Amino acid sequence: MTFVIAFAVFTEQFVYAAIVPVVPFTLKERGHIDEDETQKWTTILLAVSGAGCFVSSPLWAWYTDRTQNRRIPFLFGMSVMLGATVLLWLAPNMAAQICGRVFQGMSSTVVWTTGLALLAESIAPEHIGEAAGYLGISLNAGSVAAPSLGGTVFKHRGYNAVFAVILAVIALSMMFLLIMKERDPTLHLVRVSSQQTAENALLEVERKAYPHLPEPQPDETSSAEVPSTMYSLPVNPNKPAMLRILFSGRFLVALWGVFTLAAVFAGFETVLPITVSELFGWDAEGSGAVFLPLSLPAIAGPLVGKLTDKYGGRWFIAAAYLALCPALILLRVVEHDTKSQKTILIVLLLIIGCCLAVILEPLFGEIAHRSRELSQQDRDAGIESRTGYYGQAYGFFNMAWALGDTLGPILCGFVVEAQGWAMGTLALGVLCGVTAVPVVMFCDGWLLKKRK
Template identity: 45%
Template sequence: MSTTLQSLRSSTPFITFTIAYAVFTDQFLFAAIVPVAPFALQQQLGIPEEKVQFWVTILLGVFGVACFVTSAPWGWYSDRSSSRRTPFLIGLFILLGATILLWVSPNIPVQILGRVLQGFASTIVWTTGLAVLVDTVGQAHIGEYMGYVGIALNAGTLVAPLLGGVVFERCGYNAVFGLIIAVVGIDILLRVVMNERTPSTGEVCLDKTASLSSLDLEAAPSTTKDDVPIISATSTVDTRPASSLPPIIRLCFSARFLATLWATLVLAATFSGFQTVLPLMVHDTFHWSSIGGGLIFLPLTFPALFGPLVGRLTDRFPNSGRWFATSGFLIMSVSLVLLRLVEKDLPDQQALLCVLLVLIGSCMTLALEPLLAEITGGATRLDAENAKSGAVAVGSYGQAYALFNMAWAGGNTVGPLWAGFIIEYAGWKTMTWTLGLLSGVTAIPVVLLCGGWIFGRRT
């Protein structure tokens, strides 16, 4: 029985579920307060109604800033830690501290501190957690499994505002945080039970203290002109020393990787921008309650269920990711611009809003899975380069995901500020077409660089 339990703790399905649930918890804590915040800031902290949108925007922006600042050092630490499980568990204490502060905060400064700690906890999930996942399933299948992470992310976006709004309206402020504590409690249990295992990619895995030259191999990895790892049975180990720069710096010299980070930032900005303004928009336009403010996320997040399918196709047909992501940004651009037509409390305009949100949610799924696969591929190519030079293998996944988290955090900072301030000073129509323009422009570097330079020589 103990052997069976031990196998379960380190099994791919259980580790995947644990990482996905950690992402769900992270997003749940972030989003559950979104429909509640406008009412709670007035009732709990006495913020005047005309200042509510301003402080909601600031609090969401602070979360993104904290993620951005903590990502690089935490990714560096995660790659050098003897176990990813330990830093993953550290995040629990930070998450608990953030939850308690947000619950009992008597004023805005304590709310800001709680959001800072929440941002740090999010960094741990997105750097260490995703590195554990790629260690478990391997780079060849990461697109499909990132699809499950995408479902968890979107489930948190959907379920949290809905439950937060319902519980707040029916049971009050304290009940919302009782619900959050229950979700965090399950996360604690899963992270404690999970037992990480060594990478099982089916490829050569290097110990953090071993070099390629110490292994009994007849073949060494090399790279093509397109920077795609290959194996040559006749190649010899290149003993030239690898660059002394950290992987997080070397990745930033790749135009392909930078294009992926830019697309990630834009996707996150659109995602978080809608989280900021949608509840208040439907409240002001359609006169919906906090329950309606939560339900409006359903059409936006439902398409995430197709994330694993998109990821699987990306894994099977590597160049398809470029076209999935490009199509996603182009269709999203048109849909965002068309949102300016929603301006009156009419049934047909409510239906139009839902249809456009489904399209936008579908585009986010089309773009997110290929982008996550590109981040993983960047770290894989860098590790292959290190192995070719015979360098000590430290690993790059934590730092690659740290850069992803920085881009996502940058979007989480820019999105609420962009959407919140533009809608306050220029209106809903201006906010939607500016986001649409940003998305359309982003399709250009995505089609040119994601998946490698589009005009490069094929191998």
Template identity: 35%
Template sequence: MALGRLRNFLSGHRADPSSPPPHFLHIRSSKLFIILTLCAAVFSDMFLYGVIVPVVPFALTDRAGVPAEDAQHWVSVLLAVYGAALLVSAPVSGWYADRTSSRRLPLLFGLVALTGATVLLCLARSVALMVVGRLLQGCAAGVVWTVGMALMVDTVGQKDIGQLLGYVGISMSVGIIIAPLVGGVVYQRSGYYAVYYVCFGLLALDIAMRLALVEKKIAAQWDDVVGVEGKGVAGTNTAEEVGEEDSAAVEVKGEDLDVPGGTSSTGASTTNEAATSIQPPATSSTTPPQPRPRLPMLTLLSSRRLLAALWGCLIQASILTAFDSVLPLFVSRTFSWSPTGAGLIFLPILIPGFFAPLFGAISDRHGPRWLAVSGFVLAIPCLVLLRFVDHNSTRQVVLLCALLAVLGTALAAVMPPLMAEITYIVEAKEVRSPGIFGAKGAYAQAYGLFVMAFAGGCLVGPIWAGFVDEKSGWGTMGWSLAVLCIGGAVPVLIWTGGLVTRNNAKTGAERAMGRREVKVDDGGEGGVVDEGAVREEAK
């Protein structure tokens, strides 16, 4: 009985019909509070990831007894271990989150793991304990990102998802910006343990917010007592609800040829009917039921659009995290900067992350393809020109900061459209084959794949940059990352938002979904299909 009460408390479920609603239910289940809590969770995760970046090189030599000449190697290893743990934990977290009745419960489990990781890293006096701490920290991050992004879609649906994910991007950028700065300054002025006192204070705030959070579907249990606004949960839409979305999508002929089926601002009279007709009536005897796949991730991975988006996320994360392993040591040996300076040098590359909501809004309006491709293209010359920063002078410092600022802007333009693209693809598959992912959908598993891609970048980036910088120098490291950018831009150009050769979309919603909306004779079923797919079927 006590275990049941504890589980109900952690998940937020109503214990029995006579249970009163939680205090301040309307506020705790509001869209604003849920988004703030998720942003705080992402901020905490990124802060705890980045706060030790300028501290680790010195902690390795002072506390773990690592020789100074081996510090670069172990910095890269610790960063890569985090990425490896994130890579493994993300799909497991997504699978569990899509099968549990509460998103809050796995979020709390992730917070416990994050607290344990922070304690380990604080007390570690050996490389082995540092590695274990980073492993646990990576596992916790997998839970936060996977479950958090799924809860975001549950809360706000598909409409304006790019812009709202941009606010998550701001939280990530603020965490990464503040963390190295705080870590470097506090370590230099107050010592090693003071850095972790800040971390524990942040964890306490995060714990309070996650315990206060009430999901909308959980809050709906008290509808008989108090009304809760916005009870709908994304991923469980009926056909009628799908028709009310601004950019619902369909797949045609087994491919991600997606069409919005929502009501336009001009009041088109057929759009709701078209979206509703996508899902056949339950009483129809002529349409066989859709089989439910045992492994939703395999269904998701059959989408070339999704693979292109994941590949773009991996490349973006690789380039962003590559500098974590080389930039502090580069400015230390080139400009003779202290740990404070090593933390401050991350500001130019991370401050542009504040533009993420703007980039997300542009993606919602004009589609994800060209914004993401433009970001990759803009990053290429910045990475190549890093080779000209090679000695200590004021002009060299200004040049480095300018290149990092433009690079940060380019990378900030890539992630929001690709994250929104993942939501569009899941919605497309669900509308095309209702129930294909089960009653609870597959948003957590889809974002688990995103986290895997991001983690792959966290794994590849530091190792790549550290190895190339050590063997061939700073300049070669820069242009090698530029080659990665080219490799990321090409698939994104071809498949993001739909196959580029058949993308004749005109309106903003159509561009977001990658297809032009046209009416065709479909044998009396009614609906809207893809013009390019019709041509394909005629061949």
């Protein structure tokens, strides 16, 4: 199950990023775009993909929590991805290119919303970070493999061969989905409900047998996961879940963290290939290979997930965002074609990659926590929910990621075009530094509440 979902995430990222190093070299020939407008149109193509994902997320999230079959929506999303890829391949003009990217973004909604919901409801809460680590590996593997492979294939085999590879990866992912054994989505609810029923029955027996014993008090010093109900506003369980789910400071901060992470990812995918091409004269192959130090640290994702499952994610995420701030800003020193400057670039990209590898796992767990919190509110109110709220929780995750995918290229791409590489990396660095503050205060629950 985890492998199939992880490979679907890899496929989505691979399809998105495989033509990143190819686009600047093909816009002039197929899109009839002047060379001085290459950065602008590269930014637009990446941004509209995120916009398509953002717009389609709410409806698909609502549908995900109301369907018992995950395989059919998954296959539908992959079919849309296949069609979008063919459209991008054969697009005769920029209008068709934009339409292809929009449909590509809509297909990614299915992978992230349905896939993450399926994974979250199939994994015990104490292992959610570790499972997210494997998704991080897939995400980064797609990020590094796609530009590198796309650039190499384009250089040696040409434009058509790049899309042949992309279509083969999509077909393989669809095959895995067809043979996937889907679990009953109600099992996680039954397990939690049964455990609570057994605990309540045991407490009732103890009270009858030993009436002189005092009532048990809740443990206020436990766990790495501190309840967020202090800063989750009480909401009528009969109101739409898409509204109820937002009444939590902890959840909103997690979404902000997801947005920042996606903005940094997408910003780099937009400007890095063109920047190294202009500074160092690297071709499509070299522009793709520069993503390698940025993505290799994701291999440690499952280990990071285990640690955050055990100790909580607050300080992991905060430290990562704080370290990202100077690392991103220091990229401004890379402005000449020298060996030392190339070394500095690789070292800084490796540091940035290590920080990015730490962030995804605890944020994934924060989103899942909110879904479980809503399910608990329903049980307290005597309302039965067959599938829970993972689809809608990860629908917001997807919207935050899509918004980062949309605004990241705009923030970074247009700033770089107008003010240069140094100003673009400064903007991303400041964004990460600012994000560290609410993360410290809210992740794993309100910080001051934890110290009491």
